[in-house]
Every structure is written in C-alpha cells, then in structure tokens.
Amino acid sequence: MQIEALEINDVKLITPQIFGDERGFFLESYNQKLFEEAIGYKVSFVQDNHSKSGKGVLRGLHYQIKNAQGKLVRVVKGEVFDVAVDLRRASPTFGKWVGSILSEKNKKSLWIPEGFAHGFVVLSESADFVYKTTNYYSPEYERCITWDDGELQINWQYEGIPILSEKDKNGKKFKDSEIFD
Numbered sequence: 001m002q003i004e005a006l007e008i009n010d011v012k013l014i015t016p017q018i019f020g021d022e023r024g025f026f027l028e029s030y031n032q033k034l035f036e037e038a039i040g041y042k043v044s045f046v047q048d049n050h051s052k053s054g055k056g057v058l059r060g061l062h063y064q065i066k067n068a069q070g071k072l073v074r075v076v077k078g079e080v081f082d083v084a085v086d087l088r089r090a091s092p093t094f095g096k097w098v099g100s101i102l103s104e105k106n107k108k109s110l111w112i113p114e115g116f117a118h119g120f121v122v123l124s125e126s127a128d129f130v131y132k133t134t135n136y137y138s139p140e141y142e143r144c145i146t147w148d149d150g151e152l153q154i155n156w157q158y159e160g161i162p163i164l165s166e167k168d169k170n171g172k173k174f175k176d177s178e179i180f181d
C-alpha cells in the first residue's frame with residue numbers, strides 16, 4: 001500500500017498493492033495500522049456508504065459543520081473525478097481544492113479529513129462509489145457549497161452541465177458558507 005499527500009497535504013491518495021493471479025485479483029482496501037501510520041493519528045470509521053450514479057451526475061460539495069466526517073472514498077465500478085475543498089480557516093490551504101481520478105481501473109482511495117467539503121462527478125457511463133466515514137450522517141448539520149463556485153474555480157474535468165439533486169442545485173456560495181474554526 002502506497003500513501004501519498006496531494007497538493008493539500010492532509011488529503012492522501014492511497015494506492016493498494018494488487019495481487020493478481022489466474023483467478024483475478026486481491027487487494028486490501030483498508031488496513032487500519034498502515035492507514036494510521038501514514039496519516040499520523042488514530043481514526044475510527046462508524047459508517048460505510050455506497051452510492052451509484054449515472055454519467056454526469058455530480059454529488060456535492062457536501063460537509064457536516066458539526067459531527068464533521070472524515071471520508072475514505074473509492075470507486076469499485078466506473079470512474080469519477082473526486083474533489084476536496086479545504087474549509088479550515090486556520091489552514092494555509094484554506095479555500096483551495098484538490099482532485100483526483102478514482103476508478104475501478106486505478107483502484108485508488110482518497111482520504112478526505114474532517115474540515116473539508118467533498119464532491120465527485122461521474123466520468124464513466126455509471127459509477128459505484130463506496131466510502132467510510134468517521135462520523136454518523138447528521139442531516140441537520142449538512143451544508144452544501146455550489147459545485148460551480150466562482151471563487152473556488154474547480155475544474156471538474158467534465159464538459160457540460162452536470163446532473164444535480166435539488167439540494168445541490170441550491171448550494172451556497174463559498175463566501176457565504178459556514179467554515180471550520
């Protein structure tokens with residue numbers, strides 16, 4: 001397992017060791033000891049999620065302002081462009097975004113710590129997106145930043161207008177959004 005920091009240091013891209021043979025492949029999608037050694041602190045995941053989306057669906061940018069969630073995300077079918085936005089006021093990368101292609105093919109995972117907004121857009125015909133969270137779903141604390149915020153200027157690597165939920169069509173501008181002090 002290889003764990004590397006992206007341009008926002010606390011966001012980590014994880015490349016698993018893949019054991020292929022005539023049957024197919026095996027990989028460890030999560031190893032607590034190796035993961036905690038790489039990020040330098042203990043985490044406990046309390047919820048596993050799975051969403052399936054068609055091409056052009058964009059889910060996000062979401063975060064929970066209380067009961068903030070760290071997320072360990074990966075794609076088991078298809079391909080997405082996954083984005084994390086630093087909402088930590090004290091961070092040197094506050095207001096910056098980082099993204100990575102996650103796919104059935106590259107088998108990579110992305111660690112998005114608490115304090116970030118998260119979203120992804122589906123680049124393949126469909127994508128199965130599975131992830132672990134460090135806190136429970138708390139809809140009362142869920143916040144949404146609009147995917148096309150003029151200040152964040154996220155390049156989603158996707159041409160055209162994405163397919164959004166009603167909630168995501170009404171996301172707040174970054175400058176009007178609650179952040180993490």
Ligand SMILES: Cc1cn([C@H]2C[C@H](O)[C@@H](COP(=O)(O)OP(=O)(O)O[C@H]3O[C@H](C)C(=O)[C@H](O)[C@H]3O)O2)c(=O)[nH]c1=O
Binds near residue numbers: 165
């Ligand atoms: C997130 C979540 C949702 N739900 C229910 C609530 C709704 O009835 C339904 C769909 O929820 P939503 O439209 O918020 O799902 P996404 O748009 O995929 O939301 C997620 O999208 C981005 C990418 C994230 O990082 C978050 O994990 C999460 O906000 O599932 C639950 O029961 N538990 C949950 O943990």
